Amino acid sequence: MVRARRLQAAGRHSSESAGTSYIITPQQEVTDMMEANNGQARPGTTNGYGSRGDDGVCHDDSATPVRANTVDELHSLQRKPTAALSSSQLEERHKQQLQSISASLASTTCGIGPKLVKGDPARKKEMVGKALPHHQHHITVPTISVSDSDLKFTHVLYNLSPSELYEHAIKYEKGSFITSSGALATLSGAKTGRSPRDKRVVKDETTADDLWWGKGSPNIEMDEHTFLINRERAVDYLNSLDKVFVNDQFLNWDPNNRIKVRIISARAYHSLFMHNMCIRPTYEELENFGEPDFTIYNAGQFPCNRYTHYMTSSTSIDISLKRREMVILGTQYAGEMKKGLFSVMHYLMPKKQILSLHSGCNMGRAGDVALFFGLSGTGKTTLSTDRNRILIGDDEHCWSDNGISNIEGGCYAKCIDLSQEKEPDIWDAIKFGTVLENVVFDEHSREVDYTEKSVTENTRAAYPIEYIANAKIPCVGPHPKNVILLACDAFGVLPPVSKLSHAQTMYHFISGYTALVAGTEDGIKEPQATFSACFGAAFIMLHPTRYAAMLADKMKKHGATGWLVNTGWIGGSYGVGERISLAYTRKIIDAIHSGELLATGYKRTEVFGLDIPTKVEGVPSELFDPINTWEDKDSYKLTLFKLADLFKRNFKVFTNHKNGGVSDLADEIAAAGPNF
Numbered sequence: 215m216v217r218a219r220r221l222q223a224a225g226r227h228s229s230e231s232a233g234t235s236y237i238i239t240p241q242q243e244v245t246d247m248m249e250a251n252n253g254q255a256r257p258g259t260t261n262g263y264g265s266r267g268d269d270g271v272c273h274d275d276s277a278t279p280v281r282a283n284t285v286d287e288l289h290s291l292q293r294k295p296t297a298a299l300s301s302s303q304l305e306e307r308h309k310q311q312l313q314s315i316s317a318s319l320a321s322t323t324c325g326i327g328p329k330l331v332k333g334d335p336a337r338k339k340e341m342v343g344k345a346l347p348h349h350q351h352h353i354t355v356p357t358i359s360v361s362d363s364d365l366k367f368t369h370v371l372y373n374l375s376p377s378e379l380y381e382h383a384i385k386y387e388k389g390s391f392i393t394s395s396g397a398l399a400t401l402s403g404a405k406t407g408r409s410p411r412d413k414r415v416v417k418d419e420t421t422a423d424d425l426w427w428g429k430g431s432p433n434i435e436m437d438e439h440t441f442l443i444n445r446e447r448a449v450d451y452l453n454s455l456d457k458v459f460v461n462d463q464f465l466n467w468d469p470n471n472r473i474k475v476r477i478i479s480a481r482a483y484h485s486l487f488m489h490n491m492c493i494r495p496t497y498e499e500l501e502n503f504g505e506p507d508f509t510i511y512n513a514g515q516f517p518c519n520r521y522t523h524y525m526t527s528s529t530s531i532d533i534s535l536k537r538r539e540m541v542i543l544g545t546q547y548a549g550e551m552k553k554g555l556f557s558v559m560h561y562l563m564p565k566k567q568i569l570s571l572h573s574g575c576n577m578g579r580a581g582d583v584a585l586f587f588g589l590s591g592t593g594k595t596t597l598s599t600d601r602n603r604i605l606i607g608d609d610e611h612c613w614s615d616n617g618i619s620n621i622e623g624g625c626y627a628k629c630i631d632l633s634q635e636k637e638p639d640i641w642d643a644i645k646f647g648t649v650l651e652n653v654v655f656d657e658h659s660r661e662v663d664y665t666e667k668s669v670t671e672n673t674r675a676a677y678p679i680e681y682i683a684n685a686k687i688p689c690v691g692p693h694p695k696n697v698i699l700l701a702c703d704a705f706g707v708l709p710p711v712s713k714l715s716h717a718q719t720m721y722h723f724i725s726g727y728t729a730l731v732a733g734t735e736d737g738i739k740e741p742q743a744t745f746s747a748c749f750g751a752a753f754i755m756l757h758p759t760r761y762a763a764m765l766a767d768k769m770k771k772h773g774a775t776g777w778l779v780n781t782g783w784i785g786g787s788y789g790v791g792e793r794i795s796l797a798y799t800r801k802i803i804d805a806i807h808s809g810e811l812l813a814t815g816y817k818r819t820e821v822f823g824l825d826i827p828t829k830v831e832g833v834p835s836e837l838f839d840p841i842n843t844w845e846d847k848d849s850y851k852l853t854l855f856k857l858a859d860l861f862k863r864n865f866k867v868f869t870n871h872k873n874g875g876v877s878d879l880a881d882e883i884a885a886a887g888p889n890f
């Protein structure tokens with residue numbers, strides 16, 4: 215009885231053999247058995263089944279006993295310190311890292327950072343009454359304590375591995391589970407998408423003249439003082455916690471233009487997400503990281519104070535380009551961090567004559583690069599992830615004089631209705647290490663049901679880019695040959711593919727059109743047209759014409775061809791027609807890549823004046839002119855004019871814009887839109 219209890223307490227009770235043999239036999243148990251046998255140890259048998267003595271009990275101690283006297287000792291054998299941690303030079307580095315993080319977390323009013331200790335607070339118990347163990351680096355800052363958080367240590371979990379982050383998420387964050395594929399399911403809380411209306415950018419002497427402000431701009435102004443109020447709120451929140459996660463990583467695979475980013479967050483989910491999405495430093499790069507170029511304070515669990523000036527909700531995402539800082543309050547949606555940093559790149563890169571692009575990018579074996587522009591849900595991730603091509607990136611790129619470079623180190627795929635058959639590469643990337651946001655899974659088997667929208671329709675998977683088998687590492691490539699503009703046209707009037715003139719490419723790039731159907735729950739069945747300049751108005755910092763001018767320049771210089779691909783409806787608008795199959799879109803894209811489509815015959819459409827091919831291998835020819843697939847021809851014409859009118863009205867703001875840098879082209883570009 216005594217023995218049974220002890221075994222259970224040690225967690226080593228073997229249910230298979232019902233307590234009669236042991237997987238591990240600690241020394242103490244061997245002694246117990248000997249005592250129970252009047253001091254006579256039974257000889258072990260070699261057949262693996264154990265021998266039965268006169269008492270009818272199996273006394274199999276044939277397995278080699280472990281070299282530990284206590285369970286704690288046994289457990290300590292399991293983990294060995296990371297090799298490089300031992301040298302004193304590195305110890306000094308770790309102290310510097312903590313000092314740098316403390317400076318990041320310092321209040322701007324007193325300039326003093328929190329006391330930090332590296333490591334897991336759960337291991338504190340092991341050190342009660344002892345001095346901090348040698349390998350546990352800490353810094354104390356000389357201070358007169360004015361608040362309770364000054365009196366405590368905050369544990370820093372610095373660049374943890376995916377395994378460590380899994381354990382933290384599962385132990386401490388409700389809604390974290392390991393799914394059957396090994397991916398980590400998480401919940402982002404009340405916000406399951408970005409909150410563009412809650413974005414604020416500090417308007418100061420550095421940004422007042424440079425940035426795009428006012429109507430249509432994503433940059434809603436805030437003053438520096440208010441930024442500091444929100445920053446202080448985030449920092450106070452983070453410093454009040456027992457532990458914070460810190461990621462020091464890179465953005466941009468172009469070594470000459472990469473930036474160092476630090477992300478301070480309260481959730482393992484956020485840390486793992488950014489581990490996957492940013493470029494992961496090597497051990498050596500991390501040791502020499504130094505000070506970050508940009509820092510995110512993610513206090514997403516904590517709301518902003520609505521009494522604060524400029525706040526219109528309890529969510530606020532604030533960027534100060536001067537301070538090179540971003541503060542997140544009141545939203546835990548992880549995409550906010552990656553797209554926030556993307557906005558920053560949209561400011562920093564153009565300053566160096568580098569064009570930042572909201573696009574996916576892949577490359578053929580022959581080195582032909584294609585860019586895929588498009589708003590959310592139009593197919594950047596899906597179509598850049600292509601079995602037959604090498605993936606450079608799915609969402610954020612830079613185009614410099616040296617070619618294309620991915621900004622990120624991972625992909626962020628929509629996974630609603632994901633199927634293994636249609637999207638095998640994304641399917642295979644959803645494995646251990648991948649963050650699965652807001653998906654629904656079977657309670658027992660933990661198998662994900664990708665058709666489930668009960669948490670949100672915006673279910674997502676974030677994985678490191680090397681989880682795609684044919685990814686190009688480093689994620690850089692030569693100048694693009696094709697620039698593909700994706701629109702998911704739920705009106706169903708844009709052709710599945712059109713070849714664009716230079717002016718048309720600029721017109722459609724500046725327009726940034728897509729139309730999706732509004733959420734089914736509110737009963738709206740009408741498609742909603744969205745125009746988002748440069749296919750990413752939510753992220754651009756300068757006036758759209760500045761990016762457009764750079765794109766025009768680069769496309770001309772490098773002889774790239776522009777295409778417009780409708781990944782949306784055919785045969786009628788949403789409700790009547792259907793979404794063009796992914797298989798057909800892939801065939802069309804294949805024909806663009808191969809050059810087949812450049813050589814084929816074309817005819818020009820009415821109203822939009824688009825050049826559409828007469829045939830593409832593997833796609834029924836009647837699909838190419840939308841009028842063929844619509845049963846109700848009058849309805850088609852009406853819808854076509856309706857959309858053309860929406861385009862015209864949207865473009866007005868740009869034709870009026872004087873100082874965009876494309877003035878010589880302006881008339882030509884405006885004329886490249888619909889004519890009626």
Ligand SMILES: Nc1ncnc2c1ncn2[C@@H]1O[C@H](COP(=O)(O)OP(=O)(O)O)[C@@H](O)[C@H]1O
Nearest residue numbers: 590591592593594595596628781794795796799
């Ligand atoms: N013909 C099509 N072309 C591209 N995507 C399609 C098509 N039909 C359905 N889809 C679905 O639309 C979604 C496109 O989303 P995604 O590639 O993540 O867009 P983005 O990266 O531009 O936000 C995916 O869920 C994809 O499966």
Ligand SMILES: C=C(OP(=O)(O)O)C(=O)O
Nearest residue numbers: 408549589590591609626
């Ligand atoms: C992450 C996002 O981008 P996309 O939908 O373009 O993949 C987003 O818009 O939140």
Ligand SMILES: [Ca+2]
Nearest residue numbers: 572589590609
């Ligand atoms: Ca995107």
Ligand SMILES: [Mn+2]
Nearest residue numbers: 594595609626
């Ligand atoms: Mn995407």
